[in-house]
Amino acid sequence: QVQVEExxxxxxxxxxxxxxSCAASGSSFSINNxxxxxxxxxxxxxxxxxxxxxxxxxxxxxxxGRFTISRDHAKNTLTLEMTSLKPEDSGVYYCYxxxxxxxxxxxxxQVTVSS
Numbered sequence: 564q565v566q567v568e569e570x571x572x573x574x575x576x577x578x579x580x581x582x583x584s585c586a587a588s589g590s591s592f593s594i595n596n597x598x599x600x601x602x603x604x605x606x607x608x609x610x611x612x613x614x615x616x617x618x619x620x621x622x623x624x625x626x627x628g629r630f631t632i633s634r635d636h637a638k639n640t641l642t643l644e645m646t647s648l649k650p651e652d653s654g655v656y657y658c659y660x661x662x663x664x665x666x667x668x669x670x671x672x673q674v675t676v677s678s
Contacts, residue, residue: 565589565667572672585641585658593662603654648676
């Protein structure tokens with residue numbers, strides 16, 4: 564079992580920045596990828612970014628160049644630095660940790676970008 568917990572988020576004006584953090588605990592030695600998804604009201608959850616076990620980073624086109632994901636493999640923590648935020652970045656951001664057989668999710672943290 565892996566437990567995932569997010570922190571950070573909040574309210575920011577368009578063009579501003581926020582940092583999200585995530586910590587995985589439990590059987591964290593079994594984690595492969597860690598990443599972030601988000602869900603805006605009335606929309607489906609969408610993938611945002613991930614870091615593989617090997618350290619490879621991938622981003623959704625909508626956030627590329629604005630968001631930076633980083634991972635501390637020793638501590639099993641994940642950070643998402645978000646800059647140049649837009650109102651369409653608003654939503655609940657969920658951190659996840661994937662093992663060989665399942666994906667574990669955090670409870671989510673709210674990000675609101677005002678125009």
